[in-house]
Amino acid sequence: MSDLQRNAVKSGIFLIIAAGVSLLTFLDQPEFFIPLILIIAFIFLIAGAQAMESWRQRRKEGGKATTAQRRRAAEPKKSSGTRKGASVVVPTGQEAGESPAGFYGLVPRSVLPGASGKPTKRPRRSRKDKRPELLHPDATVTLAAERQEANVDELFEALDRELVGLVPVKRKIAEIASLLLVDRVRQKFGLEAPRPNLHMCFTGAPGTGKTTVALRMADLLHRLGYLKEGHMVHAMRNDLVGQYIGQTAPRTRRVLERSMGGVLFIDEAYYLYRAADPQDFGQEAIDILLQVMENDRDKLVVILAGYKDRMEKFFDSNPGMRSRIAHHIDFAAYELNELVAIGRGMLQESRYYLSEEAETTLREYLTQQMRQPEFANARSVRNEMERARLRHAHRLATDLHHGWNRDDLMRIEPMDIWASDMLSLSAMGGTARQRRDG
Numbered sequence: 389m390s391d392l393q394r395n396a397v398k399s400g401i402f403l404i405i406a407a408g409v410s411l412l413t414f415l416d417q418p419e420f421f422i423p424l425i426l427i428i429a430f431i432f433l434i435a436g437a438q439a440m441e442s443w444r445q446r447r448k449e450g451g452k453a454t455t456a457q458r459r460r461a462a463e464p465k466k467s468s469g470t471r472k473g474a475s476v477v478v479p480t481g482q483e484a485g486e487s488p489a490g491f492y493g494l495v496p497r498s499v500l501p502g503a504s505g506k507p508t509k510r511p512r513r514s515r516k517d518k519r520p521e522l523l524h525p526d527a528t529v530t531l532a533a534e535r536q537e538a539n540v541d542e543l544f545e546a547l548d549r550e551l552v553g554l555v556p557v558k559r560k561i562a563e564i565a566s567l568l569l570v571d572r573v574r575q576k577f578g579l580e581a582p583r584p585n586l587h588m589c590f591t592g593a594p595g596t597g598k599t600t601v602a603l604r605m606a607d608l609l610h611r612l613g614y615l616k617e618g619h620m621v622h623a624m625r626n627d628l629v630g631q632y633i634g635q636t637a638p639r640t641r642r643v644l645e646r647s648m649g650g651v652l653f654i655d656e657a658y659y660l661y662r663a664a665d666p667q668d669f670g671q672e673a674i675d676i677l678l679q680v681m682e683n684d685r686d687k688l689v690v691i692l693a694g695y696k697d698r699m700e701k702f703f704d705s706n707p708g709m710r711s712r713i714a715h716h717i718d719f720a721a722y723e724l725n726e727l728v729a730i731g732r733g734m735l736q737e738s739r740y741y742l743s744e745e746a747e748t749t750l751r752e753y754l755t756q757q758m759r760q761p762e763f764a765n766a767r768s769v770r771n772e773m774e775r776a777r778l779r780h781a782h783r784l785a786t787d788l789h790h791g792w793n794r795d796d797l798m799r800i801e802p803m804d805i806w807a808s809d810m811l812s813l814s815a816m817g818g819t820a821r822q823r824r825d826g
């Protein structure tokens with residue numbers, strides 16, 4: 389209701405009361421009564437005319453907004469509040485709390501109520517106003533624009549740039565991202581779908597990138613609006629299972645609480661269950677996990693990780709857990725070429741590089757190492773590259789009077805690679821170095 393209308397109503401009420409009082413006072417003198425009635429009717433007429441004028445003015449402004457709204461829908465890229473490439477009307481920050489016209493920035497502020505500088509009462513927002521505007525069924529949205537809005541392109545670029553190989557894993561991540569992306573767009577058209585279950589299991593040998601990918605996954609799910617926070621809590625058996633009665637439930641609940649809004653990554657999850665020990669408290673932790681994975685799946689994602697064969701056994705003993713895992717992703721062991729590429733990438737990150745001979749040496753070294761049972765794929769490469777930096781530094785430092793140039797400070801040579809154990813490093817100052825160099 390405008391100020392004018394409010395004033396008209398107020399004066400109307402006042403006049404009705406005045407008329408009532410006069411009527412009672414001058415009941416026996418009609419000559420007073422008739423002019424009074426005329427005055428009241430005249431005032432009513434003026435107030436009514438003002439209210440009518442104000443109503444007409446508001447209708448005109450409303451019409452302007454509707455026309456503008458239509459124009460915006462037809463020209464999405466020119467409008468300030470639209471997404472690139474998509475005919476989407478986006479409510480922005482502060483404006484979202486204002487009247488429907490101001491909400492979309494369609495009407496200049498000067499014609500909005502309160503633009504005169506007079507403080508206005510904040511219009512009450514109905515439930516409907518709080519919901520984002522649905523798109524018209526004929527509107528179109530490109531998924532490229534949606535990806536850009538969710539900021540996932542840079543994440544995929546980083547995945548490709550930083551992680552060598554892992555083609556099936558990256559494909560699976562892209563599939564999950566597509567599902568969530570399409571869901572986002574569907575919601576904009578009012579096509580609500582049940583939230584997909586995204587609990588996962590990552591299997592693979594040590595050092596194949598499970599933890600690294602889980603971190604990226606948490607970030608991705610956050611960017612796509614699936615997770616509120618997007619952090620990752622790393623847990624192992626000891627973080628969840630106690631040794632005495634009454635310890636397990638609070639421990640597990642504490643970890644789950646910390647994980648809410650993000651990813652709970654349970655490494656070597658099969659250690660939670662000890663088939664040989666029926667008194668073990670692991671089952672208690674599993675039962676709580678199962679409950680939360682079902683009831684709070686809109687609040688957290690659980691990723692179980694470990695060796696494939698052990699994980700299979702774990703699922704056989706815990707079918708409830710198997711049924712709650714929607715995505716099984718296997719991380720294959722890296723091939724020699726991939727391991728060398730990983731090593732090169734790691735060195736490049738720290739502004740080092742392998743000389744041609746050093747790369748050949750690294751290949752030989754890795755071929756040997758890959759046969760060892762304790763070989764841990766990319767982690768072993770990382771460790772070796774760190775040792776190579778140590779040896780390189782020590783090689784330079786032992787020749788105190790030699791002048792080293794920029795390239796010398798960056799180049800890793802075969803002798804920095806081949807000595808694979810730290811014992812030979814400790815001896816490098818003297819005999820070991822002479823033996824290798826010779």
Ligand SMILES: Nc1ncnc2c1ncn2[C@@H]1O[C@H](COP(=O)(O)OP(=O)(O)OP(=O)(O)O)[C@@H](O)[C@H]1O
Binds near residue numbers: 592596730
């Ligand atoms: N494809 C890859 N490209 C580059 N670096 C990698 C790749 N995979 C793993 N790494 C690196 O190797 C190291 C070990 O990776 P990560 O910890 O993710 O392996 P994991 O599978 O979790 O191992 P584990 O099973 O032993 O916990 C990390 O430093 C990671 O950055």
Ligand SMILES: [Mg+2]
Binds near residue numbers: 598599600655
């Ligand atoms: Mg790990």
